[in-house]
Amino acid sequence: YNAVNDAGTGVGVLGDTKTLNTNYSGGTYYLIDTTKPMAGVIETRTAKNLSRLPGSYSVDPDNNFNATSQRADVDAHYYAGVVYDYYKNTFNRNSFDGNGATLRSTVHYGRNYNNAFWNGSQMVYGDGDGTTFTSLSGSLDVIAHELTHAVTERTAGLEYQYQSGALNESISDTFGVFLDKEDYLIGEDVYTPKKSGDALRSLSNPGLYGQPENMSGYVNTTSDNGGVHTNSGIPNKAAYLTISTLGTATAEKIYYRALTVYLSPKSNFSNARAALLASTADLYGTGSTQYNAVASAWTQVGVY
Numbered sequence: 001y002n003a004v005n006d007a008g009t010g011v012g013v014l015g016d017t018k019t020l021n022t023n024y025s026g027g028t029y030y031l032i033d034t035t036k037p038m039a040g041v042i043e044t045r046t047a048k049n050l051s052r053l054p055g056s057y058s059v060d061p062d063n064n065f066n067a068t069s070q071r072a073d074v075d076a077h078y079y080a081g082v083v084y085d086y087y088k089n090t091f092n093r094n095s096f097d098g099n100g101a102t103l104r105s106t107v108h109y110g111r112n113y114n115n116a117f118w119n120g121s122q123m124v125y126g127d128g129d130g131t132t133f134t135s136l137s138g139s140l141d142v143i144a145h146e147l148t149h150a151v152t153e154r155t156a157g158l159e160y161q162y163q164s165g166a167l168n169e170s171i172s173d174t175f176g177v178f179l180d181k182e183d184y185l186i187g188e189d190v191y192t193p194k195k196s197g198d199a200l201r202s203l204s205n206p207g208l209y210g211q212p213e214n215m216s217g218y219v220n221t222t223s224d225n226g227g228v229h230t231n232s233g234i235p236n237k238a239a240y241l242t243i244s245t246l247g248t249a250t251a252e253k254i255y256y257r258a259l260t261v262y263l264s265p266k267s268n269f270s271n272a273r274a275a276l277l278a279s280t281a282d283l284y285g286t287g288s289t290q291y292n293a294v295a296s297a298w299t300q301v302g303v304y
């Protein structure tokens with residue numbers, strides 16, 4: 001494909017129109033974005049409801065991706081660009097590997113698939129079954145969640161099980177809130193499309209959706225890799241307390257430094273408290289109001 005960007009348009013999962021960076025080649029427009037400086041491309045593909053990855057490029061004859069079947073493609077592509085820009089502009093991180101790796105997404109994965117994941121190489125999004133979820137790429141916090149798994153994998157490498165896994169999940173939710181600033185909810189735009197006002201998770205009130213918000217409520221289980229989507233409520237609550245006290249601009253610096261400098265594969269919740277305090281001390285000094293706020297947040301969730 002050429003290096004020239006052909007600005008296209010598209011309609012997203014929620015019916016909103018947005019501009020897209022596309023590439024023209026051989027009579028067809030591709031969801032390939034080559035506009036990011038020093039980065040690889042951002043490319044979006046479709047699995048056409050099978051489960052083979054990466055699938056074929058999302059294409060359109062007239063550069064207006066407005067078919068209903070293209071809505072998931074449009075949002076996966078657009079939001080990947082938003083998340084790329086966030087990491088580059090906020091932390092000067094050039095893609096998930098820091099070295100301009102291509103951001104590949106595949107949508108329409110499987111049939112009625114109620115999930116999204118990072119498979120070690122790319123993002124993958126299901127269409128949902130129309131009741132539990134609509135197309136999962138339709139929400140910025142989902143793309144932020146999945147792409148942050150890629151960053152975590154290349155930095156702290158938090159093992160995806162038990163406390164390190166719940167922490168891994170929490171880091172992804174926390175950056176979901178750093179990107180999707182409007183609320184402390186996760187997945188609200190794509191969860192239960194027939195029901196308004198709910199979400200998959202809440203950082204401010206994990207209990208609303210069945211998650212513990214204190215170490216006293218830690219769930220010992222072997223399912224879901226040791227309850228990673230349940231126990232993430234505890235660090236999620238600490239993140240909420242930190243963000244609501246210090247604001248996003250300060251909190252994101254503290255979390256990014258902890259993720260890239262102090263956390264490691266087997267870090268547990270107590271290690272996370274220490275990592276975030278060390279990070280805060282580096283940035284603002286021990287005994288600073290920021291330091292005391294982070295300490296207080298983790299004490300409130302029962303982690304020392």
Ligand SMILES: CCCCC[C@H](S)C(=O)N[C@@H](Cc1ccccc1)C(=O)N[C@@H](C)C(=O)O
Pocket residue numbers: 114115116117118136141142145146149169186187200229
């Ligand atoms: C392969 C199966 C496991 C998937 C785990 C991925 S990383 C994950 O956590 N996916 C998110 C998707 C998401 C993110 C933000 C908002 C809504 C939905 C997730 O939370 N999945 C839930 C449904 C789960 O797997 O329990």
Ligand SMILES: [Ca+2]
Pocket residue numbers: 141176180183184185186187188
């Ligand atoms: Ca949200």
Ligand SMILES: [Ca+2]
Pocket residue numbers: 188190191192193194195196197198199
């Ligand atoms: Ca809903």
Ligand SMILES: [Zn+2]
Pocket residue numbers: 145149169172
């Ligand atoms: Zn996840």
